[in-house]
Amino acid sequence: MKKYDFRKIEPKWQKFWDKKGTYEPDLKEAKRPFYNLMMFPYPSAEGLHVGNMYAFTGADIFGRFKRMQGYDVFQPIGLDGFGIHSENYALKIGTHPAKQAKISEKRFYEQLKAIGNGFAWNERVETYDPDYYRWTQWIFTQMFKHGLAYRKKQAVNWCPKDLTVLADEQVVAGKCERCGTQVIQRELEQWFFRITKYAEKLLNNLRSLDWSEKIKIAQKNWIGRSEGATIDFEVKAGNIKESITVFTTRPDTLFGATYLVLAPEHFAVQNFIKEISNQKEVTAYIEAVKNKSEEERIDEKKEKTGAELRGVHAVNPVNGESIPVWISDYVLASYGTGAIMAVPAHDQRDFEFAKKFKLPIKVVICPNYPAPKCPPLESAYTGEGYLVDSGEFSGKKAEEAIWEVAKFARGKKEVKFRLRDWLISRQRYWGPPIPMIFCAVCAKENKGEREDMPGWYSVPEKDLPVKLPIIKDFRPTGSNQSPLAASKSFYEVKCPSCGAKAKRETDVSDTFLDSAWYYLRYPSSENKKAPWDDEITKKWLPLAMYTGGAEHAVLHLLYVRFMAMALKDFGLIDFDEPATRFRAHGLLIKDGAKMSKSKGNVVNPDEYIKNFGADTLRMYLMFLAPFEQGGDFRDESVMGITRFLDRVWKFIQSPDVEDGKNLAILHRTIKKVTEDIENLHYNTAISAMMIFLNALEGTADRKEKEIFLRLLAPFAPHISEELWETGGFGEISIHLADWPKYDPNLCVEEKVKIAVQINGKVRAVLELPSGVSEADAVSAALANAKIKESLQGKKPGRIIYVADRLINLVI
Ligand code: ANZ
Ligand code: ZN
DSSP states (O other): OOOOOHHHHHHHHHHHHHHHTTTOOOTTTOSSEEEEEEOOOOOOSSSOOHHHHHHHHHHHHHHHHHHHTTOEEEOOOEEOOSSHHHHHHHHHHTOOHHHHHHHHHHHHHHHHHHTTOOOOGGGOEETTSHHHHHHHHHHHHHHHHTTOEEEEEEEEEEETTTTEEEOGGGEETTEETTTOOBOEEEEEEEEEEOGGGGHHHHHHHHTTOEEOHHHHHHHHHHHOEEEEEEEEEEEEETTEEEEEEEEESOGGGGGGOOEEEEOTTOHHHHHHGGGOSOHHHHHHHHHHHHTOOHHHHHOTTSOOOOEEEEEEEEEOTTTOOEEEEEEOTTSOTTSTTSEEEEOTTTOHHHHHHHHHHTOOOOOOEESSSSOOOOOOOSSOOOSOOEEOSOGGGTTSBHHHHHHHHHHHTTOEEEEEESOOOEEOEEOOSSSOBOOEEEOHHHHHTTOOSSTTSTTEEEOOGGGOOOOOOOOSOOSOOSSSSOGGGGOHHHHEEEOTTTOOEEEEOOOEEOHHHHTTSHHHHGGGTTOSSSSSOHHHHHHHOSBSEEEEEGGGTTTHHHHHHHHHHHHHHTTSOSOSOSBSEEEEEOEEEETTEEOOGGGTOOOOHHHHHHHHOHHHHHHHHHHSSOTTTEEEOOGGGHHHHHHHHHHHHHHHHSOOOOOOOOHHHHHHHHHHHHHHHHTTOHHHHHHHHHHHHHHHTTTOOHHHHHHHHHHHTTTSHHHHHHHHHHTTOSSSOGGGSOOOOOOGGGOOOOEEEEEEEETTEEEEEEEEETTOOHHHHHHHHHHOHHHHHHHTTOOOSEEEEETTTEEEEEO
16 A cells, blocks of 8 residues: 655645646536635735635635535635735835735745645636726726715825725724724825715615624624714804704703713814804814824723813703803714714713713603602713603603604704715725826816716726836825826826816725625636626626635625625626625634734744645644634644544555444434534534544445545545545546435434433433433433432532443432
């Protein structure tokens, strides 16, 4: 018998699969399409680390399993190579991003081959390929034409290190998602996508999506739907009168509103400023807030700050009381109406604010009615109760009076979302130039492609792509402009409408736009005339299975849903959810922390593949824990898998034994492995195969070996292919063979009789599945009626367990 030599076997089969197109389905003719997609990587570091391999392998096992079940599995791969990640890496090592892209491409694809994934290489896409970003730009123009892309001036998140604006979704705990720098605010005019138009739909569709629960919860919170009312307050200062609208989810507390708070950026503040007596203080406060990030502003632990608009008064519409008006950073300009009625007795933030600035606190909800005299509040009362001191509403249950009080104050029912529009512009180099042109001449005459945006034109389809020029100085400038703004030959263009000298947009688009539609391109990657082919798209989409990281919950995974909804509304596709099923894989941990370069705990997969083989690495990674849970990488245990595969090698080549002994375990193992793969419990599928091997060694006939190999194939594709060929089990490839079927009647577990003793005396006999674990056996014993009666509530001090035979409870 030859030795198991993975160094020979693995590259051999990788080449073979490539040549034969084993993993290339017939995109036009496939009968049972199954599009199994995993998030494509962004080449930002020296190569893929073992955490990436973990994710890809887990997704690949699922795809291989579905292929053997008879599906035409399409499992493409590509690179999310445009964007800050790749550009920063190029900056760091001092190459041009365009040059670095080619180097990374080679490196990444080699690694992805080496791990033995069944990718459809012919359809790969790279987002920096003009053939690809031509269509990214085309999608931008479609968004513009349909009114979903627009410009607006607004305080935006700015990363002082990456020197660009960031979308809200890219700010995590106040810091830049990419580099961890504290984000500041800058007032800029930028391109946005109107994702808020789909807030309701993005939320409602979640209910029927088969997606990882944690992703659905994160999206729900991010979208943040609130039902409430807007209520107008008359506000006066000297001769100026304004009506200020607040948004509240608790109109029932209106009688307890003892002051108003406006966001410092609220438009009315500037109107009132001439009339107030403390101008200096207010102006200074407004300045101080400018650089604060939103996270900082709403941080509950932070002491409240603010300034009164002295001389400004509002009238509470329900009782005519005159109340003061303040500004504070805890009220955000971008949420609701940017103004609130403060009810310090029943809102904790308002309570802290009122305490600090000695503002009146008026209780209007009590747990009992009539209300007993209560001591002063220690914190806001936010529980249920009855209205008190609330005019004609006193005595009513607060929650029942919500809309009555709102109506009384002439309020309007309103739904608000936390979700904000998606900021698309980036002042960087390495991305698709935003395909827009501004003509000052047309703007003056109020002409433009869209009525509401004079002067703006999208680049005509025939002129796409707007190629990213190779410029020498691609470094971010730190000004409000991209490096492209220095390239005259790039930005000087003719107006597509009047022919006058016009200016090309010089910002590039967010990387997340590249990845918001990539799944549509893969099956149509050959198409030169359209971003995707309608027939092929109908056949293959939406995705049957999508796998990726949970860190994209409110980034990519939200954008990709939004984009599908928009494209559907444009009539360009016929589905509005991109993925029927999505599963988030777990994270690989090393030395107690998430693998990352900054922690210095990154494991390079190449060495493991070289020393132990791809099959061993794959199985080792999948054996750690359920795929959705992640795992702890400890090198010592890799050897366990090596030994297992060595045994498999010998087992398959050992003489056949026809003793018919293994029927029950055979069918039970098929059932277990099948169900475990379906649930992504690869770890228990592998342990079932290990148990199976233990049972079969020395007693297996040819059929049993063949089935064993087929079960192993998705996990260890190379060794199983080699043994399949050398053993002459069937046509190559094993990966196109059928998945084994089991007979449910043969899966019934063998039962054993287990005697349960108390202090050595048999009190009951249980019938349990053979091989039952100690924990299961003991809990079955303790649940038994006779045992319960004999124990009379006493707890056994010691438990003796003899597997499959006896439990002795010692009291
Ligand atoms: C009065 C009130 C009384 C409130 C009470 C709450 C409790 P969600 O659920 O997040 O939508 N609010 C409204 N706009 C705000 C803004 N721009 N910045 C900060 N806070 C704002 O919260 C809605 C509540 O948050 C609103 O209801 C308002 O305070 C506050 F006992 O109004 B409430
Ligand atoms: Zn013009």
